[in-house]
Amino acid sequence: MNLALIGVGLIGGSFARAVRAAGRVNRIVGFDTQPEALQRALELGVIDDIAFSAAHAVANTDLVMIATPVGGIRAVLREIAPHLRSAAIITDVGSTKTGVIEAARAELAGVFERFVPAHPIAGSERSGLEYSHSALFRGAVCIITPSADADLNALRQVESLWNDIGCTVEQMSSEEHDRVFAAVSHLPHLLAFALVAQIASDKDAERKFAFAGAGFRDFTRIAASSPSMWSDICISNRSAISSELRTHRELLTELQRAIDEGDAESLRRIFQQAATARRGISVSVE
Amino acid sequence: MNLALIGVGLIGGSFARAVRAAGRVNRIVGFDTQPEALQRALELGVIDDIAFSAAHAVANTDLVMIATPVGGIRAVLREIAPHLRSAAIITDVGSTKTGVIEAARAELAGVFERFVPAHPIAGSERSGLEYSHSALFRGAVCIITPSADADLNALRQVESLWNDIGCTVEQMSSEEHDRVFAAVSHLPHLLAFALVAQIASDKDAERKFAFAGAGFRDFTRIAASSPSMWSDICISNRSAISSELRTHRELLTELQRAIDEGDAESLRRIFQQAATARRGISVSVE
Numbered sequence: 001m002n003l004a005l006i007g008v009g010l011i012g013g014s015f016a017r018a019v020r021a022a023g024r025v026n027r028i029v030g031f032d033t034q035p036e037a038l039q040r041a042l043e044l045g046v047i048d049d050i051a052f053s054a055a056h057a058v059a060n061t062d063l064v065m066i067a068t069p070v071g072g073i074r075a076v077l078r079e080i081a082p083h084l085r086s087a088a089i090i091t092d093v094g095s096t097k098t099g100v101i102e103a104a105r106a107e108l109a110g111v112f113e114r115f116v117p118a119h120p121i122a123g124s125e126r127s128g129l130e131y132s133h134s135a136l137f138r139g140a141v142c143i144i145t146p147s148a149d150a151d152l153n154a155l156r157q158v159e160s161l162w163n164d165i166g167c168t169v170e171q172m173s174s175e176e177h178d179r180v181f182a183a184v185s186h187l188p189h190l191l192a193f194a195l196v197a198q199i200a201s202d203k204d205a206e207r208k209f210a211f212a213g214a215g216f217r218d219f220t221r222i223a224a225s226s227p228s229m230w231s232d233i234c235i236s237n238r239s240a241i242s243s244e245l246r247t248h249r250e251l252l253t254e255l256q257r258a259i260d261e262g263d264a265e266s267l268r269r270i271f272q273q274a275a276t277a278r279r280g281i282s283v284s285v286e
Numbered sequence: 287m288n289l290a291l292i293g294v295g296l297i298g299g300s301f302a303r304a305v306r307a308a309g310r311v312n313r314i315v316g317f318d319t320q321p322e323a324l325q326r327a328l329e330l331g332v333i334d335d336i337a338f339s340a341a342h343a344v345a346n347t348d349l350v351m352i353a354t355p356v357g358g359i360r361a362v363l364r365e366i367a368p369h370l371r372s373a374a375i376i377t378d379v380g381s382t383k384t385g386v387i388e389a390a391r392a393e394l395a396g397v398f399e400r401f402v403p404a405h406p407i408a409g410s411e412r413s414g415l416e417y418s419h420s421a422l423f424r425g426a427v428c429i430i431t432p433s434a435d436a437d438l439n440a441l442r443q444v445e446s447l448w449n450d451i452g453c454t455v456e457q458m459s460s461e462e463h464d465r466v467f468a469a470v471s472h473l474p475h476l477l478a479f480a481l482v483a484q485i486a487s488d489k490d491a492e493r494k495f496a497f498a499g500a501g502f503r504d505f506t507r508i509a510a511s512s513p514s515m516w517s518d519i520c521i522s523n524r525s526a527i528s529s530e531l532r533t534h535r536e537l538l539t540e541l542q543r544a545i546d547e548g549d550a551e552s553l554r555r556i557f558q559q560a561a562t563a564r565r566g567i568s569v570s571v572e
Contacts, residue, residue, distance in 0.1 A: 071550075121499045141497065176493075183485050184498040188505040191477055193560040194537050198530075199469050200563035207462075209567040211427065212470040213407045218504040219474040223564040227557035231550045238545050244484075245542050249535065251480050256531050259524050264357075264517045271513035274479040277486035278509040281495040 004061040005030045006054050006076050008041040011093050011123060012067025013132030016046050018165035021134040031057040033072075037129055046129065055083045063089050063157075070094040071232030074103035081107055089154045091116045095181065095229075096237040097145045097174035105147075113151040116158040117174065119143045119181075120167060125224040138166030145174040182240035187248060189230055190241070192223040290347040291316045292340050292362050294327040297379050297409055298353025299418030302332050304451035307420040317343040319358075323415055332415065341369045349375050349443075356380040357518030360389035367393055375440045377402045381467065381515075382523040383431040383460035391433075399437040402444040403460065405429045405467075406453060411510040424452030431460040468526035473534060475516055476527070478509040 003025045005016050009032075019025050030047035031054045032038045041047045051057035058064050058080045066076050073094055084090070090108065094100045097117050104115040122140040124131070142162040146155050159169045172180075199208050212220075234241055251270075258266040289311045291302050295318075305311050316333035317340045318324045327333045337343035344350050344366045352362050359380055370376070376394065380386045383403050390401040408426040410417070428448040432441050445455045458466075485494050498506075520527055537556075544552040 121497065124500070143497075179490070180494050180497050183488065183494045184502045188481060188502055190541060191481065191538075192505060193557045194534065194541060195474060195477065196560035196564045197556045198534055198537055200559055202469065204465070205563070208466050208469045209563070211407065211429075211466050212567065214410070215508045216470045216474055218507050219478060220564055221504050222501045223560045225557075225561065227554050227561050230557050231553035234545050234553050235548055235550050238548065242542065242545050245538065245545065248480065248484055249538050249542065251484055252477075252531065252535050252538070255476060255480060256528065256535065259520050259528050259531065262521055262524065264521050267517035267520050268513050270483045271479045271511075271516050273486055274482035274509045275511065275513050277491070277495070278482045278506055281498065 001025050001063055002061040003028045004051070004054075004057040004064045005047060005067065006032075006057060006064065006080075007067035007069075007072075008032045008037050008046065008129050009067060010127050010129070010131050010136075011120070012065065013041060013046050013129040014122075014134065014136035015065060015067060015093065015120075015165070016041075017132060017134035018137055019161060022164045024161055024164055025063075029057050029061065033068075040129055044129070046132065054079045058083050058085075058088065060085065061088065063161075064091070066090070066092040066094075069226075069229045069232045070096050070100060070236045071228075073100050074107060077104055077107035081109065081111070084111055086111075087114075089114050089116065089157055091118050091158050093118055093120055094236075095119060095185070095233050097143075097177045099236040101145070101147060101174050112147075113149050114154040115147075116150065116154050117145045117147075118158060118162065119145070119177065120162065125222050127226045127229065135166070137162070140167050142167035142169050143177055144169055144171050145177050146171065147174075178237050178240045182237055182244045186233055186237060186241045187244045189222050189225060190234065190245065191248070192220050193225075193227075193230070196220050196223040287311050287349055288347040289314045290337070290340075290343040290350045291333060291353065292318070292343060292351065292366075293353035293355075293358075294318045294323050294332065294415050295353060296413050296415070296417050296422075297406070298351065299327060299332050299415040300408075300420065300422035301351060301353060301379065301406075301451070302327075303418060303420035304423055305447060308450040310447055310450055311349075315343050315347065319354075327415055330415070332418065340365045344369050344371075344374065346371065347374065349447075350377070352376070352378040352380075355512075355515045355518045356382050356386060356522045357514075359386050360393060363390055363393035367395065367397070370397055372397075373400075375400050375402065375443055377404055377444050379404055379406055380522075381405060381471070381519050383429075383463045385522040387431070387433055387460050398433075399435050400440040401433075402436065402440050403431045403433075404444060404448065405431070405463065406448065411508050413512045413515065421452070423448070426453050428453035428455050429463055430455055430457050431463050432457065433460075464523050464526045468523055468530045472519055472523060472527045473530045475508050475511060476520065476531065477534070478506050479511075479513075479516070482506050482509040 120142040406428040
C-alpha cells in the first residue's frame with residue numbers, strides 16, 4: 001500500500017513512522033505547507049518522497065492521510081478531490097469531527113463514502129515532527145466517526161491500520177464525539193490558556209510565575225499547546241464548546257457568589273462532588 | 287528541643303518526620319481532632335506521645351507547629367494561648383497567611399511576636415498521614431510572612447528548621463503571599479474543581495470521563511484535593527481569590543464572545559500569549 005501524508009507534524013509523522021514499522025505501507029509521499037518540515041521528514045526517513053502539492057501527493061496512492069490542523073482540512077479536500085484514484089481511501093486525524101465530515105461531504109462528491117474520519121486520543125502539548133515517534137499511538141483509543149453511507153471496506157481498512165499500530169478503535173457519531181471532547185479536552189485547554197494569559201497580563205506576572213508549584217505546572221501544561229491548532233478547534237467545534245463554556249461560566253458565577261458571601265458549605269459541596277468524581281474515574285489514556 | 291504537633295496530616299506528619307530525621311527535635315507530642323490519625327501517628331513513630339488536647343500538647347514544649355486546615359487555626363490558637371511556655375515559639379503551615387496572622391494577633395496577645403507564619407510550597411492532591419514522608423520538603427520553597435514586630439530569634443529558629451529539612455526560605459508580606467497564591471494555586475484549584483463538578487453533573491458523565499486523556503488527567507489532578515481544606519482556603523483568602531476569579535470570568539466572557547462570533551484571531555492572540563508565557567517559565571517547585 002502507498003500512503004500520501006498531507007501534514008508532517010507530530011500526529012502525521014508518528015502515524016507514518018508507526019504504519020511503516022508495522023509493515024503496512026511500502027512507500028510514503030508527503031506534502032506540507034512548511035517546506036522545512038517536509039525536507040526534515042525526508043531526511044529522517046519519515047517519508048520517501050516529497051510532493052510539490054497535495055494534489056501531486058495523492059495522484060498514485062491507495063491511502064490518503066490528512067494530518068493538518070482541522071482548519072486546513074477543507075482546503076486540502078478541495079484540492080485533492082479531482083486527483084484521487086478511483087479506489088483511494090481518505091482519512092484524517094482532526095480533533096473535531098462534525099465540521100470535517102461536512103467539509104468532506106461537500107468537497108469529495110463521488111468518493112465521500114470512502115472518507116473515514118478518525119481521531120486518535122494521543123499527542124501532547126508539544127507539536128511538530130521532531131517529537132513524532134512510532135509508539136505514540138500504542139495503547140491509545142482511536143475514535144472513528146463514520147457516516148451512515150460509509151464504505152465498509154474503507155472503514156475496515158482504516159480500523160485495521162489503527163489496530164496494527166496499537167490502538168483500540170471505538171466508533172461513535174461525530175456529534176457525540178464533539179460533545180464528549182468539548183467537555184474533557186477543548187474546555188480544559190481553553191481554561192488553561194485563559195489562566196496563564198490572565199497571570200501573564202498581570203503587573204506581578206514574573207513574581208507569580210516564580211512561585212508556581214506542582215499543581216500549577218500540571219494544570220497549565222496544556223497551555224503550551226499550539227495556539228493556531230487550538231483556535232482552529234474552537235472554531236470548528238464552536239457550538240459544543242460554546243455550550244460547555246456557558247455552563248462553566250454559570251458554575252463560576254455560583255462559586256463567586258459563595259466566596260463573596262463566605263458560604264463555605266456551598267463551596268465544600270461542589271468541591272466534594274468534584275473530588276469524589278476525580279478520585280473515582282480511571283483516566284483511560286496515558 | 288521538644289515539639290508539639292497539632293494536626294498529624296500530610297504536612298504535619300512530614301514536618302515531624304523531617305525535623306526528627308534532621309536531628310532537630312528530641313520529643314514530639316501530637317494532637318489531632320481525629321483519634322485514629324493520632325493513634326496511627328504514634329504507631330508509625332511520627333510522634334512519641336499523644337496529648338488529650340491541644341492545650342495539653344503545648345504545656346511543656348519549646349516549639350508549637352500548627353498543621354491543621356487554615357479554618358481550624360484560630361480555634362487552636364485560642365485554646366493553647368493560656369498554656370504556652372513563656373519562651374515557646376509558635377508556627378504554622380497554613381496555605382493563606384493574612385487571615386492566620388490576624389487570628390494570631392487576636393488570640394496570642396503577649397506572645398504574638400513569637401508567632402512565625404510559614405507556608406511550605408509542597409504537598410499534593412493526596413492528604414493524610416499515610417502519604418507523609420521526611421523528604422516532602424526537600425528542594426521546596428518555604429515562604430515566611432513575619433509581621434513587623436516579629437521576634438528575631440523566633441524567626442531565625444523557624445527559618446533554620448526549614449533550611450535543615452531541605453527548604454529555601456523566602457520572606458514576603460502576608461498580603462503579597464495571598465495575592466500570589468490566589469493566582470497560581472487557589473484559582474487553579476477552584477477551576478479544576480469546577481470543571482470536574484460540571485462534567486460529573488452531566489447526564490453523559492460516565493461516557494465523557496471514559497474518553498478523558500492525558501491533558502484532562504493533568505489538568506484535573508488537583509480536583510482530587512481535600513474539599514474541606516480548599517473551602518477553608520477560599521474563605522480565608524476570599525478577597526484575593528474573589529478578585530482573581532472576577533478577572534478570570536471577564537476573560538472567559540471575552541473568549542465566549544470570540545467563539546460565538548467565530549473570531550479566530552482573538553482566540554489565537556490570547557492562546558499565543560499563554561503558550562509563550564507557559565513555555566518560557568521555569569516552574570520552580572517540583
